[in-house]
Amino acid sequence: MAAWAEALPQPVPIAVLMPVFNPKPEWLQAAIDSVRAQLYPHWQLCIADDRSTDPRIQPLLEAAMAADPRIQVVFRERNGHICASSNSALELVQAPWVALLDHDDLLPDEALIWVAKAIAEHPQARLFYSDEDKLSPAGELFDPYFKGDWNPVLMEGQNMSSHLGVYATDLVRRVGGFREGFEGSQDHDLVLRCSEQLRREQIVHIPRVLYHWRVHPQSTAGGAKAKPYTVQAAERAISEHLQRRALPLRQISWTPVGFRAELALPELPPRVSVIIPTRNGLQVLRPCLISLLERTRYPDFEVLVVDNGSDDPATLQFLAGLEQQGQIRVLPDPSPFNYSALNNRAVNHASGELICLLNNDIEVVDPGWLEELVVQALRTGVGAVGARLLYPNRTLQHGGVLLGVGGVANHAHLGWPGDHPGYFSRAQLTQEMAAVTGACLLVRRSHYEAVGGLNEEQLKVAFNDVDFCLKLREQGLQNVYAPAARLIHHESVSRGQDLSAEKAARFAAEVDWMQQRWGDQLPHDPAYNPNLSLDNPHFRLAWPPRVERWASS
Template sequence: MSLKSFLKNNRHTKLLYTGLASWKNDGIRMTLARMRMRKHRILNEKEYMKNYLPSKEQLEKERRTVFDKDITFSIIVPLYNTPVGFLREMIQSVQAQTYSKWELCLADGSDDQHPEVRQVCERFAANDSRIRYQKLEKNYGIPGNTNACLKMATGNFITLFDHDDMLHPSALFENMKAITEQGADFIYTDEMVFEGSIANTVLIHFKPDFSIDTLRGHNYICHLTSFSKELQEKVGYFSEDYNGSQDYDMILRLTEQAQKIVHIPKVMYFWRRHSGSVASDVSVKPYCMVSAKKALADHLEREGLKGEVVDSSILSTYKINYEIEGTPLISIIIANKDHIDDLDKCLKSIFEKTTYPNYEIIIVENNSEVKETFSYYERMEREHDCVHVVKWDGIFNYSAINNFGVKHSEGDYILLLNNDMEVITENWLEEMLMFVQRKDVGIAGAKLYYPDNTIQHAGIIVGIGGSAGHAHKGFPRSDGGYIHRLTIAQDLSGVTGACLMTKRSVWDEVGGLDEENFVVAFNDVDFCLRVREAGYLVVFTPYAELYHYESKSRGYEDTPEKQKRFDRERTRLRKRWAKILEEGDPYYNPNFTLDREDFSLRDR
């Protein structure tokens, strides 16, 4: 197949699911090289799915497994005019489960022109007592038909399943393991989209572990979802108020109340793409987006958060503009040694573009040698009341210099900022502050670009390269990233100290940057991980954008001495955070490679 044919045949899937298309209204296009890479990725996913089924021996071992809990799964499937071929495959995929304690609850709202749906279901039910079928008086819509299924359910756990999709034979077995081994009351898995047959993989969605801000950006949890009957009874039934996004609303309500959310990083669900399905094109059901925004708004109200839900840049993704309380002082800490041209560009962009009214800039002068530097400082302090220069006399230590700057600042919020930055987004401070003001958030970071409009930073992933790397590094600025991740706010393990906002209270709680162990490298990663360890979230927002004029080739390895220091600090990071390196970054699926920053698959 030619590249042109490939793009034509897969355009909607890329646009709506992976955000792989970088055009806007068909105007901007990706480079041919980038698209070839994306085509290669999907071909790799097809190769991955060739081995999606366990061996016969493994399947038999699963069937013989005895668990220490007696759990029955009620698989909920609302039916409406289901094509009988899809219907049979759906039911057969349930019957193929290696864990046999299940009931399949089918509530049929099909019209009189589709009697074959009832005929097929009744034949299956006659031969398998675990299949329960009810013909509804009329079609009550997806929420109503699903509620009819729920009223039929007698199991301990509820599993949501669409009438035209298929389950992996180990789906319930893996769910059962999550319940017995981890005490899960809410479970979700990875999924793949196929067209025609399962062998024709369109894409695979490898998901992060539970991430509330990612969930508020779009319903990344989706399929397969299971939850305890007790949890469902606590939150109630599906609501017709969210028709088209009733699952999104239910997932938000369930995760608000769940005690143990477990993500199974395996493809356990096969989502069929066909004409008229959301998997083909979400624009076929535009009312879904209206319902989704209502579900999010109601979720915020339940959580005691004030904010406005708006559409993001890709269909079916959302942005929340959290209400900012007051205008607290933000202290911007900038370390500087000479490099006045860089610093001047940075400061001018702040003065000319920043809409937030209350900030101070603490320039930490560290051992400048050029006379003009000090003349520049004097001019800045004279012309701008918000600028204050403090002098650091010690040897270069990035962590100590920033800690020193924070001690000389007065803001309730602290922003670490490199001197080689240029503000793009006028409300960049508001976009980060709205997150850091939340009680559950300790840090917010921004989206940074190289001068050539490729991504320098979109959050930090722990484990890449044996230590940590930047997500989507080198991607075009207009790219949506893997499954929209360049277009929505999300929880991550870390963000770069080149532009990092935090509360002063959190800074003090964890002791600022570690100036003893991380003089130059990994101090930001370590700080973020300590903040997460203290129980706070770290949020990356793509809505605060800046240029970072860091050279792509510059690093810490340009002299033997610097290389040794870098290696020492990397070793310390690995030792201190050995557990997360061993278990894997919770916001980065273990199926992805640790050799690159492009969300490509791990070599097998």
């Protein structure tokens, strides 16, 4: 690695920005030493001391400057807090790239060389971020956060980019540097403002742990309670970001799992056509339809029940009664079971601007579920939106779909307690996902039709939802998991499990088709991390590793 750096004909300098105020001297020295130990030698350490009152800090910094000409320090005349101090350090920066390092944290020795390699491989990029872990008081590394690619919706719930953040210096200066008044969440505010100036492909994730975040009572590494003012600063940063993007923010709230930005419906909410294929199954169909009709608060929706050859008198009587009352429309379709075709044909009869695919074994529990899906689907650039689905025992059935897990795809956090935060709160935060389940899926009708709906030729039963979501992504749309929309899913009760030889053969053919069609994408889910396993949906470390080792070519 070091030989690669030395051999570069035009190495890119990287500045490390470090605001300092009264850290433990041994922690500050360790932070400085971690920069000096970098395998990549083309760095500049820019330190601003915010008038520390500890008399040991200034001599330590002066000694660091004397020991290495790449270290520069400005001693501020008055204390201005972290944003003002960071801006003072920014004035020292001469390099085209700037990385952010807190005065008590550490960089592993390969951090900047991986950044330099990423800069060389992504010349269009203007912002990089890496994975991170934590450093315990005993000096042990723990709790690694293996992140996904840039996820602007998740950024509204947490600062998922955070450490290590590396920015084009001219970009940081162009947006005005660090804004005073956002102390404690100044980096969250900065990355949001920078992202507004960039295209998605200009923000690059480096799937390596390049930052060790020290945990101590005054650090937010242990949670926001250490610095409660950080919550207010982040709320303001997210609120202003959404306002600049002209999103209809109703309110923003915080819980220990993160932030929730609640968006408002338009004054005239668009009509939603809810499509429910069924064949008999009154034991699940009745609670599905009754809960849908009685509990859903959304002001304008129609219910289309696709009757795929029901012959149970009780089911037929139940449907006829609801249709006579004008509460549903029944679309008879006795053709051989083909989930994709049933939905596609029903869309032709729908009057809504939005289409909601709903399994007949879904039960509504929260009145606002459909509103939550609609406000996400109305975002510019959003394709399909999926809900948080719970089994009847309230464990998680669907928290978004992870590509490649188990071969083709699997549900994130499958079987976890329904109220569990999930991996770094991702079971509970609204975010982009590569795909969502068709058991409860909302999409604009125009998007549905643009990609040809569900694949009724090769994917009659399984994976048609994943394929549909990937087709939306091909159109430049992003799919969203909206956990505030919470429903119960009595999965596969209506048609039973696929156990026969015929069904097993059909499923194997659908798996094969998915791997042929999407095989290059399945192992590379943008919302997952290549350090994590494809064997199960529980965000566990992959073994053997899936991430390639250093290659200088």
